[in-house]
Amino acid sequence: MFRRTLAMLLVVGQLTLTLSGCLSVTATGSHAAPRPGGGVAVQVFADDDARREGRPSPAGILGELQRNDGKTWVPVFRSLNPTWTVVGLPPGSYRLRFPARLDDSGNVVRLSDSATGVAVRDGSVTEVRAVLDHVSTGLIVLGVVTVVAIAVILTKEGHDHGLPLPPPPPPGLVDVVFHVAIDLTFAAGASESIPALPPVVTSHFPASGALVAARRPRVLFSMSEPLRPEEVKGDGVTVLGESSGLVPGQVSYDPEHWWVIWEPRADLGPGDTFHVTLSQGAVESVSGKEMEKAVSFTFKTAR
Numbered sequence: 001m002f003r004r005t006l007a008m009l010l011v012v013g014q015l016t017l018t019l020s021g022c023l024s025v026t027a028t029g030s031h032a033a034p035r036p037g038g039g040v041a042v043q044v045f046a047d048d049d050a051r052r053e054g055r056p057s058p059a060g061i062l063g064e065l066q067r068n069d070g071k072t073w074v075p076v077f078r079s080l081n082p083t084w085t086v087v088g089l090p091p092g093s094y095r096l097r098f099p100a101r102l103d104d105s106g107n108v109v110r111l112s113d114s115a116t117g118v119a120v121r122d123g124s125v126t127e128v129r130a131v132l133d134h135v136s137t138g139l140i141v142l143g144v145v146t147v148v149a150i151a152v153i154l155t156k157e158g159h160d161h162g163l164p165l166p167p168p169p170p171p172g173l174v175d176v177v178f179h180v181a182i183d184l185t186f187a188a189g190a191s192e193s194i195p196a197l198p199p200v201v202t203s204h205f206p207a208s209g210a211l212v213a214a215r216r217p218r219v220l221f222s223m224s225e226p227l228r229p230e231e232v233k234g235d236g237v238t239v240l241g242e243s244s245g246l247v248p249g250q251v252s253y254d255p256e257h258w259w260v261i262w263e264p265r266a267d268l269g270p271g272d273t274f275h276v277t278l279s280q281g282a283v284e285s286v287s288g289k290e291m292e293k294a295v296s297f298t299f300k301t302a303r
Helices: 002-019 048-053 137-141
Strands: 023-032 038-045 061-068 073-079 083-089 092-102 108-110 116-120 124-132 177-179 201-205 219-223 237-241 249-254 259-264 273-278 295-301
Touching (some): 038 061, 038 092, 048 124, 073 083, 073 201, 092 124, 201 295, 219 237, 237 249
Parallel strands (some): 038 124, 083 177
Antiparallel strands (some): 038 083, 061 073, 061 092, 092 108, 092 116, 201 219, 273 295
């Protein structure tokens, strides 16, 4: 029994070492910031072939940017999209994490708490590329991963400017630029802090046009900043099936990830198209701001 236990521990240890190399996070360069402050542009690829072909990884991988405020690391931006850019950041020390992903039902799968350092400079957007390797079928059988992302993200501590820069990723990747308001000054001696901005949806799950196999998937809206939980409206999310009609569900808020979540009360109809809307007045940020407009998208269920 002891030998078997020891053998299992060795296998698990070797598995952990193998998976720890499954993600490469590297700075690829920089470009001018479109507005005051600095920024970070992130692109996530499943493997080197996908990077060369300009194919981003599947949605559902949580990227998180944190800032060092001198005492601790504070989250300033989160997204489930494989490509995103955030600007309007005060220069300083930041780090990038991939702490979780979503399975095919929209449930959270915890990943590593490790992070990679990113330097943000005034007037410049630091370009960061993350490349994942495919995980073998054997690991899938072991339950390490599920259907949505056939990859495991275990990052390691490092600095993005410590190695020679590789060739830049292929052109044509389009992401949305988000302006984040942080209650900090851009530089020492500045007299005013950055004004509060309305919250925006940085990403959602499922992705637009996705074909969903899960019968009772959770719908998530990832927000640009934390919300007031008591101001998240129970009827703020509407899900309308073209065949099923208005779908009853429950709305909740996940303060750890800044997610507005809708969960159906019953299985969704197979082979139907669903239109999802987060209404304009559904949420309110901690600074008292509401969204400027509603956000909608469509997904389909498998037959």
